[in-house]
Amino acid sequence: MVYNKENVFAQILKGQLEADKVYEDEYVLAFHDIAQLTPVHVLVIPKGEYVSLDDFVAQASDAELASYMKALGRVAKVMGVVGSGFRVVSNNGKDANQEVMHFHSHVFGGKRLGSGAERRN
Numbered sequence: 479m480v481y482n483k484e485n486v487f488a489q490i491l492k493g494q495l496e497a498d499k500v501y502e503d504e505y506v507l508a509f510h511d512i513a514q515l516t517p518v519h520v521l522v523i524p525k526g527e528y529v530s531l532d533d534f535v536a537q538a539s540d541a542e543l544a545s546y547m548k549a550l551g552r553v554a555k556v557m558g559v560v561g562s563g564f565r566v567v568s569n570n571g572k573d574a575n576q577e578v579m580h581f582h583s584h585v586f587g588g589k590r591l592g593s594g595a596e597r598r599n
Contacts, residue, residue, distance in 0.1 A: 479579060481527040487580035491525055501553050505545035508553045508585075517588025518557045518564065522549050528581040530570045550583060559587030 482488070489495040490509070497509035500520050511519040524546055528534040535543070554564045564587035569576040 479529045479533075481529050482579055483527070485578055485580050487521075487523050487578055487582065488527070491523075500556055501549055503545055503549065505542045506549040508549055511584065515584075516586045516591070518559050518586065520553050520557060520585040521582050522546070522553055522585060523580060523582040529579050530576070530581050531568055532570065534581045550585060553585050554587065557585070557587065559585075563587065563591070565591050 486495065490497045491507060497507070499507065499509050501508040501522075505525055506522060507525060508520050508522045511521050513519075524534060524538065524542055526534075526538060526542060528537060534546075538546075550566055551560075554560050557564075564585055566583050566585055568581070568583045570581075
């Protein structure tokens with residue numbers, strides 16, 4: 479899949495759209511999700527043009543990969559959910575309901591999260 483340079487996250491990175499930032503470094507930006515699903519719901523995105531996790535892992539530098547992983551932990555710490563627990567989710571591709579085709583992860587927390595078993599059919 480070709481990266482769309484006009485997707486909503488690309489627009490945020492270019493400063494065309496505002497975001498409520500939680501964390502930022504040379505390679506990563508984290509901000510509050512506008513469609514909040516839990517009391518803590520932060521999106522973590524690489525600043526590079528990556529469509530999905532497989533694209534990111536295949537193309538990103540070691541520095542970008544390390545920065546992304548560290549950012550997930552830093553966001554959880556800044557948001558105060560390290561001790562109580564949090565979830566990191568990355569939907570990859572249409573079948574996983576990825577809505578924005580710029581690789582990203584959701585950091586969820588701030589309440590007890592279900593096991594996911596209740597959604598099994």
